[in-house]
Amino acid sequence: MDALIFLVPIAIGLGAVFAGLFIAAAARGQFDDIDDAPQRMLDD
């Protein structure tokens, strides 16, 4: 069980990486318009 001592921080760190990716995506306008993308998909 002592593995948890580094597994928990690693898990949180990994999560934080994805949270960071999300923030980067939001900052680039990925979520500015979430109504359009599902419509656009039907066009092609």
Add this chain to the structure above:
Amino acid sequence: MTAAPPVGRPRASAHEHACAHCGVIIEGGGSEWCCSGCEMASEIIHGAGLDQYYARRESPAPRPSPVSLAWDSVPVEADDAGGSRAALQIDGLTCAACVWVTERVLLATPGVREAMVSHATGRCRVAWDPTKVDLRTIADRIAAIGYRPRPLNAEVAPDRTLMVRLGVAAFAAMNVMLLSASIYAGWLDGMDAGHAALFRWATLVLATPVALWCAEPLYVGAIAGLRAGVLHMDLPVSIGVASMYTQGVYATLRGEDAWLDSLTMLVALLLAGRVLEQRGRRRAVESATALANSAPRLARRGGVEIPASELVPGDRIDVGLGEEVAADGVVVAGVARVRMSILTGESEPVTLRAGERVVAGAVVEDGTLAICVQAVGGQTLLARMAAELAEAADRPAPPTLTDRIAPWFTGATLVLAAVALAVGGPPRAMAVLVVACPCALALASPLATAAGLGAAARRGLLVRTGEALRAMAEVRTVAFDKTGTLTHGEPAVVAADDVVLRVAAGLERSSGHPVARAIRNEAIRRGIALPEAHDVREVAGVGISGVVDGRRWTLGAGQPGQVEIAGLGAITLRDVPRHDAARTVTQLRALGYRVVLVSGDHAEVARRIADAAGIEEVVAGASPEEKAAWVRAQGGGVLFVGDGVNDGPALAAASVGVAMGQGAASSVLVADAIVAHDGLGPVVAGLRAAVASKRAVRGNAARSLIYNAGAVTAALLGLVNPLVAAVLMPLSSSLVVWGASRVERWTR
């Protein structure tokens, strides 16, 4: 895409067929298209390999016509690759195929790098290489296939931070919940002290950004409320979050149990409510600004087209058929029939001669005018009226139901926490503060409001704010303006012989005049094929003449309200009620609303339209100020539906002002809600949605208050620990979500 039968290109019998582009029925023999514009549009679409457009579109394309707008003022951004980008507004897009073909035609234009058109708002973002193409050419390409591009002024960027806050809070909440679940499991099975400490510290690390950064909008709201002397719902929430976090830090340092799982979940849920509300509102606001974005116009000075912004008083400008006057001034030469409906709301054009005053926004219906400019830009009557109205619309928001509960709630929570402190010490006081935190109550209003705004928007009424939706639920009287609101605001054919109509429609085949449109539409409705006319000449003040079936005909003004073809017969035209006016009035009365027609027109005309629509109460001959005074005299609860600048004061005075989407830009600016569909049905749907939303807010508030009362009692008795709170909180919130989800059903 699969090949479907070409529904968009109907073929009639051998000697008559529909124009391959715009769908107008024409007599055969000649071309496949009704005019050269349509032929060109088809060529562009075919040339770009987009023929599927004709199979997929749901309605025929509008007839192409050139645009004369100033593109220089559009804010253009430079991008990294040496390109330019800008946003445009495109009107006339009615279906997915329209959006598709517009994007593809733009992408097929040499020099265009990117083109994205929004289905929801008709907003087009385009990127191009400035060395190969310019914005004007891009706009002309859109216009060439029949859609109408407009410059768009700087747009308001959506609040991306709120979305990021929600993302971070949700991420933290899920991880904290997982870690907390392990701690709770440790209560049963026992847990190594070192592991427990690790887990507690991990939750604290995750909860810290949530409490200090994600929850910031809540604190800001609470402090802003305190400054304004109002106890906002954000206050008890902030108290709850702040005390949970303080206790969390203290408990983690001492190795005790904390409430950090409840904290992160609560913040994430509240932020989700805000994101939803913002999303519902943003769409309405965007559509409204798109409608109201008055395009910078071009003016002709000395035969050269220049942006209207470059005009100075004393300039002499020429305005021709179908053009809009770009500045206020005095007519120095020419005679023309001019429609001023944007300002006066009167659909009848007036004839102007030398020496008479003309205002910006007036449209020349026939003839030409030379005008000496007196006022430009912000000094024009139109701009000044719009500015005044925008100011008048800026009024404080009334408190919501939950805002009214907030002070009592805050007081009660603090008193009960004090009682708990006396009875069971700090841990029990903490438990009271946590479960009393009105998460569900704070979510009750935003969720139900977002659901109401969405339900109304799906039915064609774009309500701009939650306050407007709440005000709509209190409406008792619905007042309609006449011209352009209850009626189309444009003439329609009410009586004509088929033979006369056929020849007239042939003569007017490519005219942009409202009378021509009315005649063509009636001919199309009756299934009459438009004959080909040769040698067509438009003569200002007289009418239009041309050769049809080998004979020359002249179509001109006849008796009042009629046009006449000499030697053939007359066509009677009249402003008629919208197709769903009578149905809307019946529905409103069935729902118990008082319906009134408030018109600036003569009593006789107003009465006729009122009778046709089934309205009993009529206020006629009212000036814009009198309309507003009438609205105020009703003592609140009035929803006013109007379309012109002349309705502006009444729209601003009413508790809810509703503008017709095609109406004057300034009326759209001051209105609380905008009818986005053709017709009045959305008004009824909006009222239903508002009432449904109010009912949901009440139900939600009642449910969350009962929950809070029960939970606080349990906390006072010492029955609540962090695990119980972590289970109760999402349960109460899902009750509220369920309550809001019923708005859509109640609106039907």
